[in-house]
Amino acid sequence: MMKKIGILSALSLLICLILAAAPSALGLPTLPSGKENPLPILFPELNTKPAPSWVVEGLRATYYATVDQGARDGKPQVGDALIQTDVVALEGSFAATSTVSYVRSPLGLFRPLPGGGFGSVVPAGCGDFWCSPEVLAKVPEGDGGDLSVIRGPVEVAGSTFQAVRLEVKRTGIRYAMTYDAETGLLLLHRYDILSSDGATTETGIISLRNLREVDIPWTGGTSPNWLRAGQTTSYLGETVFEIPGTVPNPFPVNLRAEVVSVSSESSIIKWTAPGEGGGSIPYYAASGVRQLMGFWLPATALAIDEVGDVDADPDTGLLISVIQNDRNGIVFRETNGRDYQRLITYEKGTGKLLGSYEEKLTEAFTSTVQKTVVELTA
Numbered sequence: 001m002m003k004k005i006g007i008l009s010a011l012s013l014l015i016c017l018i019l020a021a022a023p024s025a026l027g028l029p030t031l032p033s034g035k036e037n038p039l040p041i042l043f044p045e046l047n048t049k050p051a052p053s054w055v056v057e058g059l060r061a062t063y064y065a066t067v068d069q070g071a072r073d074g075k076p077q078v079g080d081a082l083i084q085t086d087v088v089a090l091e092g093s094f095a096a097t098s099t100v101s102y103v104r105s106p107l108g109l110f111r112p113l114p115g116g117g118f119g120s121v122v123p124a125g126c127g128d129f130w131c132s133p134e135v136l137a138k139v140p141e142g143d144g145g146d147l148s149v150i151r152g153p154v155e156v157a158g159s160t161f162q163a164v165r166l167e168v169k170r171t172g173i174r175y176a177m178t179y180d181a182e183t184g185l186l187l188l189h190r191y192d193i194l195s196s197d198g199a200t201t202e203t204g205i206i207s208l209r210n211l212r213e214v215d216i217p218w219t220g221g222t223s224p225n226w227l228r229a230g231q232t233t234s235y236l237g238e239t240v241f242e243i244p245g246t247v248p249n250p251f252p253v254n255l256r257a258e259v260v261s262v263s264s265e266s267s268i269i270k271w272t273a274p275g276e277g278g279g280s281i282p283y284y285a286a287s288g289v290r291q292l293m294g295f296w297l298p299a300t301a302l303a304i305d306e307v308g309d310v311d312a313d314p315d316t317g318l319l320i321s322v323i324q325n326d327r328n329g330i331v332f333r334e335t336n337g338r339d340y341q342r343l344i345t346y347e348k349g350t351g352k353l354l355g356s357y358e359e360k361l362t363e364a365f366t367s368t369v370q371k372t373v374v375e376l377t378a
Contacts, residue, residue, distance in 0.1 A: 029122035049125025057290035088288025089266035096266035106364035111340035119286025221298030237374030297351035
C-alpha cells in the first residue's frame with residue numbers, strides 16, 4: 001500500500017522498475033504489467049460498456065510474470081513475480097482496481113515488492129484484466145498493420161479457452177493481449193520494448209494463474225465522509241536494518257498522502273516521500289469498499305468487533321488476520337509466516353489509517369532484518 005524505503009536486490013529492482021512503472025492512476029486502463037491498455041482508444045465503445053457479469057467487487061486475478069532484458073555484462077537479466085489485481089469498487093461506468101507485485105524473499109517465500117504496485121480507475125467495459133466480450137466479438141480477424149487479430153484455442157492455467165488475441169504496435173513498443181472470447185477474461189499479456197532499429201530490448205510475459213473472490217468480512221459501505229479530494233496527510237517514522245553484532249542506524253521516513261479523487265465507493269491516493277533528493281516518484285494507490293489493508297476502512301468494517309484470520313491467499317501464501325479490534329484501533333496483519341509481516345492500524349471510529357509496521361528478512365546469511373514504522377502525524 002505505502003512505498004517503503006529499503007535496499008532492493010538486483011532482481012527485485014528489475015521487477016520494480018518494469019512492473020511498478022505505472023502511468024497516472026486516472027489515465028488509460030492499466031494491464032497487470034503496469035503498461036497502458038490501448039484498446040479503449042482503438043475501440044471507444046469500451047468506455048461506455050458495462051463490466052461483464054462475472055466482474056464483481058472483491059474479485060482478484062493473479063498472474064505469473066517474467067521480464068527478460070537480455071544479457072548485461074554476460075549475465076542474463078531475467079526476473080519473475082506474481083501480480084495480483086483486486087476490484088476494490090465497481091461503480092456504474094467505472095471500476096477501481098488495486099495491483100500489487102510479489103517477489104520471493106531470501107527464504108523463497110512471496111512478499112510484496114516495495115513500490116511494486118499501483119491503483120487505477122478504469123472503464124467498466126475494459127479493466128485491468130477484462131474486456132467486454134460483446135465488443136471483442138465485433139472485432140474483425142486479420143492483420144491491419146498496427147492492429148492484428150487472431151482467433152483460436154489457447155491453453156492457460158491447465159484449461160483450454162477459445163480466445164481472441166489482439167496485437168497492437170506503437171512507436172517503441174508492441175503489445176499482445178489474449179482474452180477468453182466468451183467471458184472477456186485476460187488470459188495472456190505480452191509486451192516487447194523496441195529499440196530505434198526495431199530490435200527487442202525487453203520482453204514481459206504475463207499469464208493468468210488464478211481468479212477468486214477475496215474473503216472480506218463485510219459487505220456494502222461507502223467512502224468515509226471525512227475523505228476529501230485535495231486533502232493531504234503526513235506520516236513520519238524510520239527504517240532500521242538490524243544486523244547481529246552491529247549497532248542499528250535508523251533512517252528517517254517521511255511520507256505524504258494526497259487524495260487525488262473520491263467517489264462514493266473508492267478513492268485514489270498519491271503517495272510521495274518529500275525531501276528525498278529532488279522529490280520521489282509519485283506512487284498511486286486505490287482504496288475501495290471491498291479491500292483489505294487499504295488507505296481507509298468503510299463504516300461497515302468498523303461495525304465488526306471480531307478478530308482472527310480473514311484471508312489466506314493460495315498463490316502468494318500470505319495470511320491476513322485481524323489481531324486487534326477495540327477502542328484503541330483495528331490492526332490487520334499480513335504475513336508469510338517466516339520472514340515477512342506487515343501491520344496496518346486504523347482508527348476505530350473513523351477508519352483512518354493511523355500507521356504501519358513492516359518487518360522482513362533482507363539477507364539470510366547475515367540474518368539482517370529490516371524494520372520500518374510510520375505513524376500519522378498530529
